[in-house]
Amino acid sequence: MAKPRAAETRKRTRIQQEKEDRILDAALDVFSVHGFRGSTIDQIAKAAGMSKPNLLYYFRTKEAIHRLLIGRLLDTWLDPLREMSADGDPLSEICSYIRRKLEMARDYPREGRLFTNEILRGAPHIQEEMSDLKTLVDEKTAIMRRWMKDGRLAKCDPHHLIFSIWATTQHYADFDVQVRAVLGPAKSGEGRFEDAARYLEKLFLDGLKP
Known part of the structure; x- marks a missing residue:
């Protein structure tokens, strides 16, 4: 993982850490709106309330900031x-996973858009990390296959089950403006995530009951 420039030669002070955090928060705003290619160091510096030279003291390049965030x-x-446990009830574990993913969409919308933009660009900055992702998914799909073999979960392709959960839950982060516009003022408050959770639980569980 990339390190802030100020961390390369000395232990960071509290003020340096605060400035690095301010830069990263500003960069998250800029990248999540404009994407990597559409963002500039000048935009990030302005969003952070810093001069460009001051920002470059902490991070040499836009790519260094982006890599650390990603x-x-x-x-x-x-x-x-x-958090999905092999020892838990299969349907309960899947319900909990759906809810945790929706909570991510609710609480980290900027991060969600940043991740989506990276994947759409071919994941150039996280190729090594993608192998970790595959290892984890393979581990959890193996658990699901055991549940299916034991008759505790309906038979299906567990990889595509996970993909479907990703797609449906991430929609509420990537297309939040569209979701709120379609739902209208009466249904577009924070309760929309609970409504989504109940619907997705029913959608998946009706098809996964053994």
Whole structure:
């Protein structure tokens, strides 16, 4: 994972850490709106309320900022799947996973758009991390296959089950404006995520009951 420039030669002070965090937060705003190619160091510096030379003291390039954000994000993004337990009830574990993914969409919309943009560009900055993703998914699909073999879960392709959960839950982050516009003022508040969770639980569980 990329490191801030100020961390290369010395231990960071509290003020340096605060500035790095401010830069990263501003960059997350800029990248999530404009994508990597459409974003500039000048835009990030302006969003952070810093001069360009000051920002470049902490990060040499736009790519260095982006790599650090993506590296941190991917680790966070995998946490909901890591929590799926082989010892739990299969349907309950899948319901919990759906809810955790929706909570990510609700609480981390900027990060969700950043991750989506990276994947759409061919994931150039997280090729090594993609192998970790595959390892984790293979581990969880093996668990699902055991559940199916034991008659505790309806037979299906577990990889495509996970893809379907990703697609339906991530929609609420990537297309939030569209979701709220279609639902209208009466249904577009925070309760939309609970409505989505109940619907997706029914959608998946009706098809997964053994």
